[in-house]
Amino acid sequence: MAAFLKKLLILVPVGLGLLVVMYAVTSREGPRRVAPEERTTSVRVVPAAAVDVAPRALGYGNVKPGRVWEAVAEVSGTVVFRHPELRRGAILAAGTELLRIDPADYRLAAKQIEANIRAVEAQIAVLEARAVNTERSLAIEERSLSLNRKQFERTRELLRRGAVSQSDADREERSVLAGEQAVQNLRNAAKLIPAERAVQEAARDQLKAQLETARRNLSRTTIVAPFTCRIAAVSVELAQFATKGQVLVEADSLDVAEIIAQVPIGRALTLLPPDFELPREPGSVVPRLREMVDIQAAVRLRTGDVDIEWPARFSRMSDPVAPRTRTAGVIVAVAQPYRRVASGLRPPLVKNMYVEVELRGPPRLDAVVIPRAGLRDGHVYVAGPDQRLHFREVQVDFVQTNVVVLRSGLEPGEPVVISDLPFAVEGMRLATVVDQAAADSLAAEAPVR
Numbered sequence: 001m002a003a004f005l006k007k008l009l010i011l012v013p014v015g016l017g018l019l020v021v022m023y024a025v026t027s028r029e030g031p032r033r034v035a036p037e038e039r040t041t042s043v044r045v046v047p048a049a050a051v052d053v054a055p056r057a058l059g060y061g062n063v064k065p066g067r068v069w070e071a072v073a074e075v076s077g078t079v080v081f082r083h084p085e086l087r088r089g090a091i092l093a094a095g096t097e098l099l100r101i102d103p104a105d106y107r108l109a110a111k112q113i114e115a116n117i118r119a120v121e122a123q124i125a126v127l128e129a130r131a132v133n134t135e136r137s138l139a140i141e142e143r144s145l146s147l148n149r150k151q152f153e154r155t156r157e158l159l160r161r162g163a164v165s166q167s168d169a170d171r172e173e174r175s176v177l178a179g180e181q182a183v184q185n186l187r188n189a190a191k192l193i194p195a196e197r198a199v200q201e202a203a204r205d206q207l208k209a210q211l212e213t214a215r216r217n218l219s220r221t222t223i224v225a226p227f228t229c230r231i232a233a234v235s236v237e238l239a240q241f242a243t244k245g246q247v248l249v250e251a252d253s254l255d256v257a258e259i260i261a262q263v264p265i266g267r268a269l270t271l272l273p274p275d276f277e278l279p280r281e282p283g284s285v286v287p288r289l290r291e292m293v294d295i296q297a298a299v300r301l302r303t304g305d306v307d308i309e310w311p312a313r314f315s316r317m318s319d320p321v322a323p324r325t326r327t328a329g330v331i332v333a334v335a336q337p338y339r340r341v342a343s344g345l346r347p348p349l350v351k352n353m354y355v356e357v358e359l360r361g362p363p364r365l366d367a368v369v370i371p372r373a374g375l376r377d378g379h380v381y382v383a384g385p386d387q388r389l390h391f392r393e394v395q396v397d398f399v400q401t402n403v404v405v406l407r408s409g410l411e412p413g414e415p416v417v418i419s420d421l422p423f424a425v426e427g428m429r430l431a432t433v434v435d436q437a438a439a440d441s442l443a444a445e446a447p448v449r
Contacts, residue, residue: 039428039429040429040431041430042419042430042431043419043430043433045383045416045417045435046371046374046439046442047434047439048368048369048406048412049442050368051367052363053369055270055271055360055405056359056360056400056401057264057268057270057271059262059327060261060262061259062354063258063337064258064260065253065254066257067227068250069251070247070250071223071248071251073243073246074220074244075106075217076101076243077102077221077241079240079242080101081097086231087231088231091229092228095224098223100223101242103222106221110214120204121204124197127193131190131193131197144179145179148172149179152169152175155168227253228254230251231249231250233249233250235247255335257334257349259332262327262330263329263357265326265328270397270400271361272361273361294361298311299332299349300356301347301349313333314330315331316331317330317331332359364405368411368412369442370406370442371403371438371441372402372403374417375394378394380410381417382417388429388430389428390427394406395408401445402441402442403442418438
């Protein structure tokens with residue numbers, strides 16, 4: 001009886017389950033056909049804008065003075081004067097006497113050479129007087145010789161007639177020979193005077209050159225600031241001996257400051273106009289680049305709450321491209337970096353200050369611009385008039401910050417999708433919403449400033 005009850009407990013639930021299954025199969029309805037419903041995706045769009053936009057490139061670098069002057073001692077001696085304000089950081093005007101080396105020895109050397117010149121000039125004056133006297137003596141001797149020759153001719157005539165003796169004729173001949181010797185000596189002396197004078201004049205010229213050197217050395221004992229400058233270093237003290245060739249003072253100019261900014265090559269190339277062509281001689285591009293391309297520049301100091309800008313000008317290119325960073329050195333110049341200095345508000349543009357440099361190339365007129373979020377691997381998603389998604393291939397001119405400047409492929413006013421679409425399909429239905437904040441940001445970043 002117990003075994004029967006166990007079997008009954010098992011078979012009853014199984015039978016009830018089979019009855020439920022049979023009822024469900026016989027009473028169910030067939031599948032219903034549901035009409036497909038197209039899904040609509042909400043996206044944010046920004047109309048492509050046509051504006052005048054200038055390509056920009058940012059670089060960073062340290063400020064350097066336009067000119068660095070080193071006062072090198074050209075003579076040796078003891079420093080007998082030092083300007084009381086000559087210290088590091090001081091600003092001194094052009095023409096200010098900074099240092100003076102003891103000039104006594106150089107002044108005495110100049111006076112000694114002047115005395116030697118006067119002695120040589122006296123010798124030249126003696127030669128000039130001797131030349132005059134020699135010419136006069138020569139004239140007298142030539143005249144006397146002429147008379148002696150006439151007397152000798154008369155004596156010879158008398159000798160032929162037997163009126164005088166042979167000794168008288170010989171005496172007259174000796175007188176003629178003596179006169180000829182005297183004339184010859186005077187002529188030789190007259191010929192030697194110009195050579196002696198040339199020697200003395202050469203000695204005088206040499207002494208004058210030495211005097212000029214002595215005077216230059218005397219002037220080199222005074223060291224004067226060649227331009228208004230800021231003192232960077234002083235390496236000599238009062239009463240200290242300065243040796244020739246020693247650097248005494250280092251100073252920086254204040255009229256121009258230069259910044260060597262490292263700019264990525266790709267960004268630097270966007271500054272050139274699209275139709276820019278290299279001349280036949282590429283070597284002439286770098287020195288003439290400022291004339292060939294109108295590149296504007298600005299220098300900014302950004303630190304904490306400070307944001308100060310100085311107008312600058314593109315000066316020249318620096319060294320070749322850095323192979324590791326792939327950047328090019330661009331040198332910009334700021335005129336009068338100490339002008340409009342305000343204590344606590346606007347500092348001067350001083351040496352070694354780390355600043356930002358912005359370069360702006362010639363503007364692209366009526367260029368089509370879109371937000372950077374709208375560019376997808378050389379394509380953009382456009383919401384067509386039928387509110388469907390279309391893929392558009394575009395050519396990019398350049399990209400800067402959050403703006404993409406297009407060369408072709410898109411017309412102004414076309415709505416560009418900037419929402420993220422992980423599964424974008426050509427022709428999918430869209431519900432567009434204009435992102436006014438993105439449009440305002442595009443208008444603020446793109447136009448020429």
